Amino acid sequence: MLGRGLQMTRVICRLMSRKLSAGLHRNILKNMHPSIDIWSVRSSLKNIRSVTMAPWPFSSSGPRDYSLPNPSWRSEMQRLYEHYNSMCEVETEGGEKLKGPWIRLASYNRALKYAPGGQCLSKFLQAKARLFTRNIEEQGAGFEYVVFVNKQEKTCVCVFQAGHLLEGPPGLVHGGAIATIMDSVTGTHAAYLSGPVMTANLTINYRSPIPLGSVVLVHSSVGEIDGRKTLLSCQVTSSDGSKLHTEATGLFISVSVGNLLM
Numbered sequence: 072m073l074g075r076g077l078q079m080t081r082v083i084c085r086l087m088s089r090k091l092s093a094g095l096h097r098n099i100l101k102n103m104h105p106s107i108d109i110w111s112v113r114s115s116l117k118n119i120r121s122v123t124m125a126p127w128p129f130s131s132s133g134p135r136d137y138s139l140p141n142p143s144w145r146s147e148m149q150r151l152y153e154h155y156n157s158m159c160e161v162e163t164e165g166g167e168k169l170k171g172p173w174i175r176l177a178s179y180n181r182a183l184k185y186a187p188g189g190q191c192l193s194k195f196l197q198a199k200a201r202l203f204t205r206n207i208e209e210q211g212a213g214f215e216y217v218v219f220v221n222k223q224e225k226t227c228v229c230v231f232q233a234g235h236l237l238e239g240p241p242g243l244v245h246g247g248a249i250a251t252i253m254d255s256v257t258g259t260h261a262a263y264l265s266g267p268v269m270t271a272n273l274t275i276n277y278r279s280p281i282p283l284g285s286v287v288l289v290h291s292s293v294g295e296i297d298g299r300k301t302l303l304s305c306q307v308t309s310s311d312g313s314k315l316h317t318e319a320t321g322l323f324i325s326v327s328v329g330n331l332l333m
């Protein structure tokens with residue numbers, strides 16, 4: 072038993088020192104396998120401050136990718152997905168990479184699954200935990216979204232369709248759900264740019280309500296990157312860009328993987 076625990080500790084340290092990032096929070100190892108020595112995991116990770124991880128470092132094969140089209144997507148969502156996807160980097164059958172300025176970021180239901188081997192680890196580390204935005208299994212009922220990053224301009228766009236379980240005022244999207252998608256998009260963008268981060272501050276102005284079921288665009292762009300601080304601005308607009316629904320600024324602080332686990 073002890074041998075297995077030590078072996079698992081080493082696997083976790085190796086994985087985390089290489090890959091784990093933003094969405095991994097400090098309590099993720101609570102309730103894990105009892106033979107894993109969390110103190111040795113923590114001391115191994117304490118000094119790691121990997122703040123550069125461009126381009127997006129996570130494995131894109133394996134677990135279900137929630138950002139791919141599904142039958143619940145409205146035609147507007149599908150059209151916008153195809154619009155951005157057509158400008159993404161593609162690999163031809165001959166293995167040649169045709170450069171496009173955009174890349175689509177895969178999206179899993181647990182942050183752990185971004186790391187190689189994380190899919191396996193996720194089966195026993197807080198096995199019931201799910202990423203907040205990906206915890207509704209019914210397609211189209213909650214957050215349907217796909218995130219694209221423009222490598223050249225360092226901007227990010229998310230196509231978001233708000234499902235019927237996100238209601239706040241009658242027929243309109245809940246402000247907390249809007250904050251959630253803005254935090255997720257800017258948090259993902261910050262992690263793409265700066266490595267492991269935590270949201271320190273998110274300031275939101277709600278300008279016009281978002282009808283439930285509608286498809287909107289969430290834009291994120293860099294305000295400033297200064298040492299550990301990544302400041303981003305974010306706007307939610309109608310799908311044709313003509314109407315501003317919400318705007319926000321988000322401050323993200325780079326943290327070491329060890330800090331996330333304390």
Ligand SMILES: CCCCCCCCCCCCCC(=O)SCCNC(=O)CCNC(=O)[C@H](O)C(C)(C)COP(=O)(O)OP(=O)(O)OC[C@H]1O[C@@H](n2cnc3c(N)ncnc32)[C@H](O)[C@@H]1OP(=O)(O)O
Binds near residue numbers: 269300322
């Ligand atoms: C694997 C993942 C894949 C990604 C995909 C998954 C997608 C999911 C994406 C989901 C994303 C969801 C993401 C989530 O939901 S993250 C969850 C929500 N956020 C938190 O729980 C964060 C809680 N806070 C903290 O942990 C600490 O306070 C942090 C880490 C933020 C800073 O504590 P730390 O001790 O480390 O730093 P410091 O105090 O030395 O300060 C350092 C500098 O920062 C400045 N500062 C600090 N705070 C503020 C503030 N509030 N306003 C203005 N400035 C602030 C400070 O003045 C200083 O500046 P300077 O004096 O140096 O100039």
